[in-house]
Amino acid sequence: MARARGALIVLEGVDKAGKTTQCARLVHALQQSGRPAEMMRFPDRSTTIGQLISAYLEKKSDLEDHTVHLLFSANRWERVYHASNNRGCRPLMKKKLEEGITLVVDRYAFSGAAFTSAKPGFSLDWCMKPDVGLPKPDLVMFLQLSPAEAALRGQFGEERYETSAFQRAVQQQFEELRKDSTVNWQVIDASQSVDDVHKSISSHSLHTVSAAQSLPLGELWK
Numbered sequence: 106m107a108r109a110r111g112a113l114i115v116l117e118g119v120d121k122a123g124k125t126t127q128c129a130r131l132v133h134a135l136q137q138s139g140r141p142a143e144m145m146r147f148p149d150r151s152t153t154i155g156q157l158i159s160a161y162l163e164k165k166s167d168l169e170d171h172t173v174h175l176l177f178s179a180n181r182w183e184r185v186y187h188a189s190n191n192r193g194c195r196p197l198m199k200k201k202l203e204e205g206i207t208l209v210v211d212r213y214a215f216s217g218a219a220f221t222s223a224k225p226g227f228s229l230d231w232c233m234k235p236d237v238g239l240p241k242p243d244l245v246m247f248l249q250l251s252p253a254e255a256a257l258r259g260q261f262g263e264e265r266y267e268t269s270a271f272q273r274a275v276q277q278q279f280e281e282l283r284k285d286s287t288v289n290w291q292v293i294d295a296s297q298s299v300d301d302v303h304k305s306i307s308s309h310s311l312h313t314v315s316a317a318q319s320l321p322l323g324e325l326w327k
C-alpha cells in the first residue's frame with residue numbers, strides 16, 4: 106500500500122504576527138506526537154537565487170520590481186523538485202510530502218502576491234501568475250494582527266518593506282487573496298498569547314494532516 110502523504114501547511118501574515126515562532130512550535134508538536142514534520146521558509150536565502158533576494162531585502166542591492174517578484178517565485182519553484190542534473194542534493198518539497206513528511210512553511214506564494222501587488226502599478230492577477238501550479242497548500246493559516254497591535258510589539262527592522270504604511274497595503278492585498286475559496290484559509294487571531302495561538306494552529310493542523318492522507322496534492326491557483 107502507498108504511504109500516506111504529508112500535508113502542506115502554510116503560515117502567512119504581516120510582520121510581527123509571530124509566524125516563525127509558531128511554525129517552529131507546530132513542527133515540534135507534530136514530531137512529538139509521532140507525525141514526521143519539517144519546517145521550510147520562503148524566501149529560502151540559502152540558494153543562489155535566495156542570496157540575490159536577501160541582498161535586495163537588506164538594501165545591499167537594488168532590483169527592478171518585476172524582476173525581484175519573479176526571483177521570489179523562482180526561489181519557490183527551485184524548492185519543489187530536484188533539478189534534473191542535480192544529483193545527491195536533499196529531497197525537495199514534492200518528495201518529502203510523498204514520503205509522508207508534513208511541511209510547515211513560513212510564507213509562500215501568498216506573500217509573493219500580497220507584497221508585490223502592494224506596490225504601485227501591480228495587479229494581484231499579474232502577481233499570482235508565476236506561482237500558478239505550485240503544490241497547493243492543504244491549509245493556509247493567516248495570523249491576523251492589526252497595525253496598532255503590531256506597533257505595540259516594537260519597531261520594525263531595517264529591511265525593505267518594514268514600514269507601517271507598506272504593511273497596511275500588504276494587509277489589504279492579503280484580504281483580497283483570502284476571498285479565493287479554492288484555498289483553505291483559516292484566520293487565526295495573533296493577538297492572543299503565544300500558547301493560545303499555538304493551540305488554535307495545532308488543532309487546525311491535526312485535522313488537516315489526517316484529511317490530507319486520503320486526498321491528492323493539488324495545484325495552486327489552477
Ligand code: TMP
Nearest residue numbers: 147148162177212213216217220221266
Ligand atoms: P522574512 O522576513 O519572513 O524572511 O521575509 C522577507 C521579506 O520578503 C518580507 O518582507 C516579505 C517579503 N516577501 C516578498 O516580498 N515576496 C515573497 O514571495 C516572499 C516569500 C516574501
